[in-house]
């Protein structure tokens with residue numbers, strides 16, 4: 001039986017910049033089951049990234065409710081939410097967000113060290129995940145010494161090393177050529193199927209959405225109901 005992992009009810013979010021107010025989310029309702037691989041699609045500016053940030057607790061919202069694994073996000077203190085994110089969530093963004101001055105291996109070890117895993121074990125686990133994403137020979141390279149696709153795979157390894165229940169990905173194939181994005185995508189799908197990890201992926205790429213279990217379409221800050 002499938003369990004609900006993410007539940008959003010009537011989520012509203014406005015941005016205020018100078019005199020301009022943007023109502024980026026206008027009452028979003030969304031339920032995601034554990035083990036689903038979901039694509040969030042829609043035109044530029046419709047609120048996809050905002051939704052990802054609000055569902056994952058990276059950003060706050062004005063009203064409505066989000067539950068992750070049954071827990072209300074707004075009931076968690078900042079510390080509990082941060083700790084929860086470190087233990088149960090992984091993030092893959094287009095900009096990679098890798099630290100430039102340390103190696104691929106050190107980038108992947110970092111979330112483990114932050115969560116208190118001992119250095120020796122962190123190293124072994126990071127090496128194992130880097131091997132899974134096909135980067136065993138590149139662990140000592142810094143991000144600048146890697147191609148876009150290799151960097152994206154380091155980012156994916158870093159997101160996965162904690163074995164998170166949910167992986168949030170924002171345009172994970174955005175910077176990649178067709179062959180590399182197919183590799184990254186196949187890897188995400190394999191992890192989804194083998195480990196039952198939930199993937200929520202914001203994408204414009206039909207190659208990505210074709211591999212997902214479900215497409216959630218957004219327009220103007222709302223989800224378009226399925227017909």
Ligand SMILES: Nc1ncnc2c1ncn2[C@@H]1O[C@H](COP(=O)(O)OP(=O)(O)OP(=O)(O)O)[C@@H](O)[C@H]1O
Pocket residue numbers: 015016017022024042043044045046047048049050051
């Ligand atoms: N930090 C911010 N401050 C002010 N306005 C913002 C901010 N982030 C997003 N917006 C506005 O909120 C709306 C939704 O933006 P969002 O980035 O969520 O859209 P998106 O669907 O992810 O777009 P894209 O596909 O182009 O990445 C847009 O009108 C955008 O200009």
